[in-house]
Amino acid sequence: MIAGTATDVPLLKWSIFDGHGVHAAVTTRNGGVSSGRYESLNLGLHVDDDPEAVRVNRERVAKAFGATADDLVFARQVHGAEVATVTSCDQVIEADAMITTEPGPVLVIMVADCVPLVLFDPVRRVAAAVHAGWPGTVAGISTATVQELQAGGSDPADLLVGIGPSISPDRYQVGADVEAKARQRFGDRAHEVIRPDGTGKWLFDLWRANIIQLTEAGVRPEAIELAALDTGPGTPFFSHRSQGPTGRFAALVQLSPQDQSEEDPR
Template structure:
Protein backbone atom coordinates (compact mmCIF):
# COMPACT_ATOMS: atom_id res chain seq x y z
CA UNK A 1 0.00 0.00 0.00
CA UNK A 2 1.19 3.50 -0.87
CA UNK A 3 -0.33 6.57 0.77
CA UNK A 4 -0.03 9.77 -1.24
CA UNK A 5 0.14 13.17 0.46
CA UNK A 6 -0.84 16.58 -0.92
CA UNK A 7 1.98 19.07 -0.36
CA UNK A 8 1.05 21.56 -3.08
CA UNK A 9 0.86 22.05 -6.82
CA UNK A 10 3.72 20.47 -8.71
CA UNK A 11 4.89 18.38 -5.74
CA UNK A 12 4.59 14.62 -5.36
CA UNK A 13 4.78 12.96 -1.95
CA UNK A 14 3.98 9.54 -0.54
CA UNK A 15 4.64 6.99 2.18
CA UNK A 16 4.97 3.31 1.38
CA UNK A 17 3.74 0.34 3.42
CA UNK A 18 4.86 -3.22 3.88
CA UNK A 19 2.88 -5.08 1.20
CA UNK A 20 3.39 -5.36 -2.55
CA UNK A 21 7.02 -6.40 -2.90
CA UNK A 22 9.16 -9.48 -3.45
CA UNK A 23 11.26 -9.73 -0.28
CA UNK A 24 10.91 -12.83 1.89
CA UNK A 25 10.80 -13.20 5.69
CA UNK A 26 11.75 -11.38 7.81
CA UNK A 27 11.66 -8.55 5.26
CA UNK A 28 8.37 -9.34 3.59
CA UNK A 29 7.49 -7.87 1.36
CA UNK A 30 8.13 -4.30 0.20
CA UNK A 31 11.45 -3.73 1.96
CA UNK A 32 13.21 -0.68 0.53
CA UNK A 33 16.19 -0.63 2.88
CA UNK A 34 19.48 -1.70 1.39
CA UNK A 35 21.35 -2.03 4.69
CA UNK A 36 18.95 -4.22 6.64
CA UNK A 37 20.36 -7.56 5.45
CA UNK A 38 17.86 -8.30 2.69
CA UNK A 39 18.82 -9.66 -0.74
CA UNK A 40 20.00 -6.67 -2.79
CA UNK A 41 18.21 -7.84 -5.94
CA UNK A 42 14.93 -7.97 -4.04
CA UNK A 43 15.48 -4.47 -2.67
CA UNK A 44 16.19 -3.10 -6.14
CA UNK A 45 13.09 -4.83 -7.51
CA UNK A 46 11.01 -3.32 -4.70
CA UNK A 47 12.41 0.14 -5.37
CA UNK A 48 11.57 -0.18 -9.07
CA UNK A 49 8.01 -1.24 -8.19
CA UNK A 50 7.51 1.78 -5.97
CA UNK A 51 9.00 4.14 -8.56
CA UNK A 52 6.62 2.79 -11.19
CA UNK A 53 3.65 3.32 -8.86
CA UNK A 54 4.74 6.87 -8.10
CA UNK A 55 5.69 7.73 -11.66
CA UNK A 56 9.30 8.61 -10.80
CA UNK A 57 12.57 7.39 -12.31
CA UNK A 58 14.19 4.73 -10.06
CA UNK A 59 17.56 5.84 -11.41
CA UNK A 60 16.90 9.41 -10.26
CA UNK A 61 15.95 8.69 -6.67
CA UNK A 62 18.21 9.76 -3.81
CA UNK A 63 18.54 7.29 -0.91
CA UNK A 64 20.47 8.60 2.07
CA UNK A 65 23.02 6.75 4.19
CA UNK A 66 21.33 7.70 7.44
CA UNK A 67 23.27 7.96 10.70
CA UNK A 68 20.84 9.60 13.19
CA UNK A 69 22.51 12.98 12.85
CA UNK A 70 21.50 16.47 11.74
CA UNK A 71 23.57 16.95 8.57
CA UNK A 72 21.75 18.26 5.49
CA UNK A 73 22.90 17.93 1.88
CA UNK A 74 21.73 19.83 -1.20
CA UNK A 75 21.48 17.35 -4.07
CA UNK A 76 21.22 17.65 -7.84
CA UNK A 77 21.76 13.96 -8.64
CA UNK A 78 21.32 10.58 -6.90
CA UNK A 79 24.95 10.69 -5.74
CA UNK A 80 25.67 11.71 -2.14
CA UNK A 81 29.18 12.51 -0.86
CA UNK A 82 28.61 10.85 2.53
CA UNK A 83 26.13 10.03 5.27
CA UNK A 84 23.37 12.58 5.96
CA UNK A 85 19.92 12.56 7.53
CA UNK A 86 18.28 15.27 5.43
CA UNK A 87 18.39 16.26 1.77
CA UNK A 88 17.12 19.19 -0.30
CA UNK A 89 16.68 19.67 -4.03
CA UNK A 90 15.39 22.17 -6.58
CA UNK A 91 15.72 19.72 -9.48
CA UNK A 92 12.43 18.57 -11.01
CA UNK A 93 12.11 14.81 -11.38
CA UNK A 94 14.74 14.03 -8.73
CA UNK A 95 12.96 12.06 -6.00
CA UNK A 96 14.15 12.23 -2.38
CA UNK A 97 13.66 9.16 -0.18
CA UNK A 98 13.89 8.64 3.57
CA UNK A 99 13.95 5.10 5.00
CA UNK A 100 12.42 4.27 8.38
CA UNK A 101 11.12 1.52 10.65
CA UNK A 102 10.01 3.51 13.77
CA UNK A 103 11.77 6.86 13.22
CA UNK A 104 9.71 9.64 11.64
CA UNK A 105 10.01 10.32 7.90
CA UNK A 106 9.50 14.06 7.35
CA UNK A 107 8.74 15.58 3.94
CA UNK A 108 8.80 19.33 3.26
CA UNK A 109 7.92 21.48 0.25
CA UNK A 110 7.67 25.08 -0.86
CA UNK A 111 5.87 24.71 -4.20
CA UNK A 112 6.22 28.42 -5.04
CA UNK A 113 10.00 28.42 -4.61
CA UNK A 114 10.30 24.97 -6.21
CA UNK A 115 12.14 23.40 -3.29
CA UNK A 116 11.54 20.06 -1.54
CA UNK A 117 13.28 18.27 1.30
CA UNK A 118 13.22 15.04 3.28
CA UNK A 119 14.50 14.18 6.74
CA UNK A 120 15.04 11.08 8.87
CA UNK A 121 14.11 12.16 12.40
CA UNK A 122 14.30 9.52 15.12
CA UNK A 123 15.09 10.13 18.76
CA UNK A 124 18.74 11.24 18.26
CA UNK A 125 17.99 13.23 15.11
CA UNK A 126 15.03 15.00 16.65
CA UNK A 127 17.10 15.96 19.68
CA UNK A 128 19.93 17.11 17.38
CA UNK A 129 17.50 19.25 15.36
CA UNK A 130 17.62 17.62 11.93
CA UNK A 131 14.21 18.99 10.92
CA UNK A 132 15.02 22.59 11.93
CA UNK A 133 18.31 22.18 10.04
CA UNK A 134 16.36 21.08 6.96
CA UNK A 135 14.00 24.06 7.23
CA UNK A 136 17.00 26.39 7.52
CA UNK A 137 18.70 24.84 4.49
CA UNK A 138 15.55 25.21 2.39
CA UNK A 139 15.13 28.84 3.49
CA UNK A 140 18.72 29.58 2.47
CA UNK A 141 17.67 28.56 -1.04
CA UNK A 142 14.60 30.76 -1.16
CA UNK A 143 11.88 28.84 0.67
CA UNK A 144 9.48 30.72 2.94
CA UNK A 145 8.31 28.92 6.10
CA UNK A 146 4.91 30.57 5.77
CA UNK A 147 4.47 28.86 2.39
CA UNK A 148 6.04 25.55 3.35
CA UNK A 149 3.99 22.40 3.83
CA UNK A 150 5.11 19.35 5.75
CA UNK A 151 4.11 15.72 6.12
CA UNK A 152 5.24 13.57 9.04
CA UNK A 153 4.80 9.89 8.27
CA UNK A 154 4.10 6.83 10.39
CA UNK A 155 6.40 6.37 13.39
CA UNK A 156 6.48 4.84 16.86
CA UNK A 157 3.78 6.65 18.83
CA UNK A 158 4.04 8.11 22.31
CA UNK A 159 1.81 5.37 23.73
CA UNK A 160 4.29 2.70 22.62
CA UNK A 161 7.73 4.33 22.48
CA UNK A 162 9.00 3.46 25.95
CA UNK A 163 12.39 4.85 27.03
CA UNK A 164 14.29 5.23 30.31
CA UNK A 165 13.31 8.33 32.26
CA UNK A 166 16.80 9.77 31.91
CA UNK A 167 16.58 9.45 28.12
CA UNK A 168 13.19 11.16 28.07
CA UNK A 169 14.63 13.95 30.17
CA UNK A 170 17.57 14.40 27.80
CA UNK A 171 15.33 14.66 24.74
CA UNK A 172 12.64 16.83 26.27
CA UNK A 173 15.23 19.24 27.64
CA UNK A 174 15.65 20.39 24.01
CA UNK A 175 12.30 19.25 22.53
CA UNK A 176 9.66 19.62 25.26
CA UNK A 177 6.83 18.59 22.97
CA UNK A 178 8.20 15.06 22.74
CA UNK A 179 7.33 14.32 26.37
CA UNK A 180 5.02 11.33 26.69
CA UNK A 181 3.76 8.65 29.05
CA UNK A 182 3.16 5.23 27.49
CA UNK A 183 -0.02 3.20 27.75
CA UNK A 184 1.72 1.28 30.55
CA UNK A 185 2.31 4.46 32.53
CA UNK A 186 6.06 4.44 31.88
CA UNK A 187 8.27 7.22 30.44
CA UNK A 188 7.85 7.62 26.69
CA UNK A 189 8.62 9.87 23.74
CA UNK A 190 6.26 11.24 21.11
CA UNK A 191 8.73 12.06 18.37
CA UNK A 192 6.11 13.35 15.95
CA UNK A 193 4.71 15.80 18.49
CA UNK A 194 8.23 17.05 19.07
CA UNK A 195 8.74 17.56 15.33
CA UNK A 196 5.46 19.47 15.04
CA UNK A 197 6.75 21.74 17.82
CA UNK A 198 10.06 22.22 16.00
CA UNK A 199 8.33 23.05 12.72
CA UNK A 200 6.03 25.56 14.41
CA UNK A 201 9.03 27.22 16.03
CA UNK A 202 10.51 27.60 12.55
CA UNK A 203 7.33 29.14 11.16
CA UNK A 204 6.01 26.01 9.41
CA UNK A 205 2.40 25.46 10.46
CA UNK A 206 0.97 23.65 7.42
CA UNK A 207 1.73 20.19 8.81
CA UNK A 208 0.03 16.87 8.08
CA UNK A 209 0.68 14.03 10.53
CA UNK A 210 0.01 10.41 9.59
CA UNK A 211 -1.39 8.95 12.85
CA UNK A 212 -0.30 5.36 12.25
CA UNK A 213 2.03 3.80 14.79
CA UNK A 214 4.69 1.51 13.37
CA UNK A 215 4.73 -0.65 16.50
CA UNK A 216 0.96 -1.15 16.48
CA UNK A 217 0.36 -1.46 12.72
CA UNK A 218 1.44 -4.80 11.15
CA UNK A 219 1.21 -3.16 7.73
CA UNK A 220 4.36 -1.19 8.54
CA UNK A 221 7.92 -2.22 9.37
CA UNK A 222 8.96 -1.75 13.01
CA UNK A 223 12.43 -2.40 14.38
CA UNK A 224 11.29 -2.05 17.99
CA UNK A 225 8.54 -4.61 17.45
CA UNK A 226 10.31 -7.15 15.24
CA UNK A 227 14.05 -6.59 15.52
CA UNK A 228 15.36 -7.83 12.19
CA UNK A 229 13.03 -6.30 9.63
CA UNK A 230 12.74 -4.14 6.53
CA UNK A 231 12.27 -0.43 5.94
CA UNK A 232 9.45 1.56 4.40
CA UNK A 233 9.96 5.01 2.91
CA UNK A 234 8.75 8.53 2.46
CA UNK A 235 9.25 10.10 -0.97
CA UNK A 236 8.99 13.70 -2.14
CA UNK A 237 9.76 15.23 -5.53
CA UNK A 238 9.12 18.16 -7.82
CA UNK A 239 7.06 16.99 -10.75
CA UNK A 240 8.37 17.48 -14.27
CA UNK A 241 11.69 16.80 -15.97
CA UNK A 242 15.00 18.50 -15.28
Protein backbone atom coordinates (compact mmCIF):
# COMPACT_ATOMS: atom_id res chain seq x y z
CA MET A 1 0.00 0.00 0.00
CA ILE A 2 1.09 3.58 -0.59
CA ALA A 3 0.39 6.72 1.42
CA GLY A 4 -1.41 9.60 -0.16
CA THR A 5 -3.44 12.50 1.24
CA ALA A 6 -3.54 16.26 1.03
CA THR A 7 -4.68 16.63 4.63
CA ASP A 8 -3.30 15.80 8.08
CA VAL A 9 -5.15 12.46 8.00
CA PRO A 10 -2.95 9.74 6.46
CA LEU A 11 -4.67 7.42 4.01
CA LEU A 12 -3.16 4.25 2.58
CA LYS A 13 -4.24 3.14 -0.86
CA TRP A 14 -4.04 -0.01 -2.98
CA SER A 15 -2.42 0.47 -6.38
CA ILE A 16 -4.63 -2.22 -7.92
CA PHE A 17 -7.58 0.19 -8.04
CA ASP A 18 -5.69 3.01 -9.76
CA GLY A 19 -7.42 4.29 -12.88
CA HIS A 20 -10.52 2.15 -12.47
CA GLY A 21 -13.06 4.72 -11.29
CA VAL A 22 -13.19 3.69 -7.66
CA HIS A 23 -11.83 5.41 -4.56
CA ALA A 24 -10.58 3.08 -1.82
CA ALA A 25 -8.35 3.72 1.18
CA VAL A 26 -7.42 2.62 4.69
CA THR A 27 -7.01 4.98 7.64
CA THR A 28 -4.38 4.65 10.36
CA ARG A 29 -4.70 5.57 14.03
CA ASN A 30 -3.09 8.96 13.33
CA GLY A 31 -4.59 12.36 12.56
CA GLY A 32 -7.49 12.54 15.02
CA VAL A 33 -8.47 14.13 18.32
CA SER A 34 -9.20 11.14 20.57
CA SER A 35 -6.97 10.55 23.58
CA GLY A 36 -5.78 7.80 25.90
CA ARG A 37 -6.42 4.28 24.62
CA TYR A 38 -8.19 5.74 21.62
CA GLU A 39 -5.43 8.09 20.48
CA SER A 40 -5.96 9.54 18.02
CA LEU A 41 -8.10 8.72 14.95
CA ASN A 42 -10.61 6.32 16.51
CA LEU A 43 -13.67 5.92 14.25
CA GLY A 44 -15.69 3.60 16.49
CA LEU A 45 -18.62 4.92 18.51
CA HIS A 46 -19.00 1.57 20.27
CA VAL A 47 -15.69 1.53 22.19
CA ASP A 48 -16.41 4.00 25.02
CA ASP A 49 -14.52 6.88 23.43
CA ASP A 50 -15.84 10.45 23.66
CA PRO A 51 -18.61 10.60 21.01
CA GLU A 52 -17.74 14.19 20.12
CA ALA A 53 -14.14 13.17 19.44
CA VAL A 54 -15.35 10.34 17.22
CA ARG A 55 -17.62 12.75 15.34
CA VAL A 56 -14.66 15.06 14.66
CA ASN A 57 -12.52 12.10 13.62
CA ARG A 58 -15.15 10.91 11.16
CA GLU A 59 -15.42 14.39 9.69
CA ARG A 60 -11.65 14.53 9.26
CA VAL A 61 -11.56 11.16 7.52
CA ALA A 62 -14.44 12.11 5.22
CA LYS A 63 -12.67 15.33 4.23
CA ALA A 64 -9.40 13.52 3.55
CA PHE A 65 -11.31 11.00 1.46
CA GLY A 66 -13.01 13.74 -0.55
CA ALA A 67 -16.47 13.17 0.89
CA THR A 68 -18.64 14.42 3.75
CA ALA A 69 -19.46 12.73 7.03
CA ASP A 70 -23.04 12.29 5.79
CA ASP A 71 -21.73 10.13 2.94
CA LEU A 72 -20.20 7.55 5.31
CA VAL A 73 -22.16 4.32 5.72
CA PHE A 74 -21.16 2.24 8.74
CA ALA A 75 -22.33 -1.29 9.44
CA ARG A 76 -23.09 -2.92 12.75
CA GLN A 77 -20.61 -5.72 12.22
CA VAL A 78 -21.83 -8.98 13.71
CA HIS A 79 -18.93 -11.38 12.88
CA GLY A 80 -21.03 -13.42 10.48
CA ALA A 81 -21.49 -13.91 6.74
CA GLU A 82 -24.35 -11.52 6.03
CA VAL A 83 -24.03 -9.29 2.95
CA ALA A 84 -26.13 -6.12 2.66
CA THR A 85 -26.87 -3.94 -0.35
CA VAL A 86 -26.44 -0.19 0.18
CA THR A 87 -28.52 2.15 -1.98
CA SER A 88 -28.35 5.36 0.07
CA CYS A 89 -26.21 7.06 2.71
CA ASP A 90 -28.84 6.94 5.45
CA GLN A 91 -29.31 3.18 5.69
CA VAL A 92 -28.85 1.25 8.92
CA ILE A 93 -26.82 -1.85 8.09
CA GLU A 94 -26.32 -4.97 10.20
CA ALA A 95 -23.89 -7.10 8.24
CA ASP A 96 -20.21 -7.84 7.76
CA ALA A 97 -20.15 -7.00 4.07
CA MET A 98 -21.74 -4.15 2.12
CA ILE A 99 -22.23 -3.86 -1.64
CA THR A 100 -23.21 -0.80 -3.66
CA THR A 101 -23.73 0.20 -7.28
CA GLU A 102 -24.36 3.84 -6.30
CA PRO A 103 -21.61 6.51 -6.51
CA GLY A 104 -22.77 8.39 -3.41
CA PRO A 105 -22.31 6.14 -0.36
CA VAL A 106 -18.86 5.63 1.15
CA LEU A 107 -18.83 2.09 2.55
CA VAL A 108 -16.87 1.95 5.81
CA ILE A 109 -15.61 -1.21 7.52
CA MET A 110 -14.01 -0.74 10.96
CA VAL A 111 -11.31 -3.06 12.28
CA ALA A 112 -8.63 -3.42 14.93
CA ASP A 113 -7.00 -6.76 13.98
CA CYS A 114 -9.70 -8.25 11.74
CA VAL A 115 -9.20 -8.28 7.98
CA PRO A 116 -10.75 -5.46 5.93
CA LEU A 117 -11.30 -6.17 2.25
CA VAL A 118 -12.43 -4.02 -0.67
CA LEU A 119 -13.78 -5.65 -3.84
CA PHE A 120 -14.52 -3.84 -7.10
CA ASP A 121 -15.98 -4.95 -10.40
CA PRO A 122 -14.84 -2.44 -13.07
CA VAL A 123 -17.23 -3.96 -15.62
CA ARG A 124 -20.49 -3.71 -13.66
CA ARG A 125 -19.17 -0.82 -11.54
CA VAL A 126 -20.06 -2.31 -8.20
CA ALA A 127 -18.00 -2.11 -4.99
CA ALA A 128 -18.00 -4.07 -1.75
CA ALA A 129 -16.40 -3.66 1.67
CA VAL A 130 -15.91 -6.69 3.92
CA HIS A 131 -15.07 -7.30 7.59
CA ALA A 132 -13.44 -10.71 8.10
CA GLY A 133 -12.44 -11.65 11.62
CA TRP A 134 -11.95 -15.29 12.45
CA PRO A 135 -15.72 -15.93 12.93
CA GLY A 136 -16.56 -14.29 9.60
CA THR A 137 -13.69 -16.04 7.87
CA VAL A 138 -14.75 -19.51 8.99
CA ALA A 139 -18.35 -18.56 8.16
CA GLY A 140 -17.19 -17.77 4.62
CA ILE A 141 -17.79 -14.00 4.42
CA SER A 142 -15.41 -13.53 1.48
CA THR A 143 -17.06 -16.39 -0.40
CA ALA A 144 -20.52 -15.01 0.36
CA THR A 145 -19.55 -11.56 -0.92
CA VAL A 146 -18.23 -12.88 -4.23
CA GLN A 147 -21.33 -15.03 -4.62
CA GLU A 148 -23.59 -12.04 -3.96
CA LEU A 149 -21.72 -10.01 -6.57
CA GLN A 150 -21.99 -12.93 -8.98
CA ALA A 151 -25.73 -13.19 -8.34
CA GLY A 152 -26.00 -9.54 -9.39
CA GLY A 153 -24.24 -10.23 -12.67
CA SER A 154 -20.54 -9.92 -11.88
CA ASP A 155 -17.97 -12.33 -13.26
CA PRO A 156 -15.60 -13.18 -10.37
CA ALA A 157 -12.73 -13.11 -12.88
CA ASP A 158 -13.35 -9.37 -13.35
CA LEU A 159 -13.04 -8.52 -9.65
CA LEU A 160 -10.18 -6.52 -8.17
CA VAL A 161 -9.51 -7.01 -4.46
CA GLY A 162 -7.54 -5.10 -1.85
CA ILE A 163 -6.80 -6.73 1.51
CA GLY A 164 -5.92 -4.25 4.23
CA PRO A 165 -3.80 -4.21 7.40
CA SER A 166 -4.73 -6.81 10.01
CA ILE A 167 -3.16 -9.12 12.55
CA SER A 168 -0.27 -11.00 10.97
CA PRO A 169 -0.11 -14.79 10.52
CA ASP A 170 2.88 -15.01 12.86
CA ARG A 171 1.05 -13.23 15.67
CA TYR A 172 -2.54 -14.46 15.57
CA GLN A 173 -2.67 -17.17 18.22
CA VAL A 174 -5.92 -19.11 18.65
CA GLY A 175 -7.16 -22.03 20.72
CA ALA A 176 -8.34 -25.50 19.82
CA ASP A 177 -11.93 -24.36 19.26
CA VAL A 178 -10.94 -21.97 16.48
CA GLU A 179 -8.45 -24.48 15.08
CA ALA A 180 -11.24 -27.08 14.78
CA LYS A 181 -13.55 -24.63 13.00
CA ALA A 182 -10.77 -23.62 10.62
CA ARG A 183 -10.10 -27.26 9.76
CA GLN A 184 -13.80 -27.86 9.20
CA ARG A 185 -14.03 -24.86 6.89
CA PHE A 186 -10.86 -25.39 4.85
CA GLY A 187 -10.65 -29.17 4.79
CA ASP A 188 -7.71 -30.41 2.73
CA ARG A 189 -6.30 -26.87 2.62
CA ALA A 190 -6.40 -26.32 6.38
CA HIS A 191 -2.62 -26.76 6.59
CA GLU A 192 -2.28 -23.57 4.57
CA VAL A 193 -4.07 -21.45 7.18
CA ILE A 194 -3.54 -23.09 10.58
CA ARG A 195 -0.37 -24.41 12.22
CA PRO A 196 0.76 -25.32 15.75
CA ASP A 197 2.94 -22.73 17.47
CA GLY A 198 4.64 -25.10 19.92
CA THR A 199 2.73 -23.85 22.97
CA GLY A 200 -0.32 -26.07 22.61
CA LYS A 201 -2.09 -23.37 20.64
CA TRP A 202 -2.29 -22.47 16.97
CA LEU A 203 -1.45 -19.67 14.56
CA PHE A 204 -4.25 -18.73 12.15
CA ASP A 205 -3.36 -17.04 8.85
CA LEU A 206 -6.41 -14.88 8.11
CA TRP A 207 -4.71 -13.39 5.06
CA ARG A 208 -4.24 -16.75 3.37
CA ALA A 209 -7.66 -17.97 4.51
CA ASN A 210 -9.45 -15.12 2.76
CA ILE A 211 -7.28 -15.40 -0.35
CA ILE A 212 -8.24 -19.09 -0.57
CA GLN A 213 -11.91 -18.21 -0.35
CA LEU A 214 -11.60 -15.48 -2.97
CA THR A 215 -9.67 -17.60 -5.48
CA GLU A 216 -11.87 -20.65 -4.99
CA ALA A 217 -14.83 -18.37 -5.73
CA GLY A 218 -13.22 -17.39 -9.04
CA VAL A 219 -11.15 -14.27 -8.29
CA ARG A 220 -7.85 -14.27 -10.18
CA PRO A 221 -4.82 -14.47 -7.81
CA GLU A 222 -3.10 -11.65 -9.67
CA ALA A 223 -6.14 -9.42 -9.06
CA ILE A 224 -5.63 -9.53 -5.27
CA GLU A 225 -3.38 -6.97 -3.58
CA LEU A 226 -2.42 -7.93 -0.03
CA ALA A 227 -1.19 -5.07 2.16
CA ALA A 228 0.71 -7.54 4.39
CA LEU A 229 0.76 -4.94 7.17
CA ASP A 230 0.46 -6.07 10.80
CA THR A 231 -1.59 -4.26 13.44
CA GLY A 232 -0.62 -3.59 17.04
CA PRO A 233 2.39 -2.26 18.98
CA GLY A 234 4.92 -0.45 16.85
CA THR A 235 2.48 -0.03 13.96
CA PRO A 236 0.19 2.89 13.04
CA PHE A 237 -2.90 0.71 13.53
CA PHE A 238 -5.18 -0.12 16.45
CA SER A 239 -5.05 -3.69 17.79
CA HIS A 240 -7.81 -4.93 20.07
CA ARG A 241 -5.85 -8.05 20.95
CA SER A 242 -2.71 -6.19 21.99
CA GLN A 243 -4.16 -2.93 23.27
CA GLY A 244 -7.87 -3.40 23.92
CA PRO A 245 -10.00 -1.69 24.77
CA THR A 246 -8.88 0.55 21.96
CA GLY A 247 -10.06 2.38 18.86
CA ARG A 248 -10.89 1.31 15.33
CA PHE A 249 -9.37 2.22 11.99
CA ALA A 250 -11.22 1.67 8.74
CA ALA A 251 -11.27 0.66 5.10
CA LEU A 252 -13.40 2.89 2.87
CA VAL A 253 -14.63 2.56 -0.70
CA GLN A 254 -16.74 4.77 -2.96
CA LEU A 255 -17.61 4.49 -6.62
CA SER A 256 -16.59 7.47 -8.71
CA PRO A 257 -19.33 9.12 -10.80
CA GLN A 258 -19.14 7.93 -14.37
CA ASP A 259 -20.93 8.58 -17.64
CA GLN A 260 -23.16 5.56 -18.09
CA SER A 261 -22.40 5.61 -21.83
CA GLU A 262 -18.72 4.89 -21.22
CA GLU A 263 -17.52 1.81 -23.04
CA ASP A 264 -17.11 -1.50 -21.26
CA PRO A 265 -13.55 -1.42 -19.77
CA ARG A 266 -12.90 -4.90 -21.11
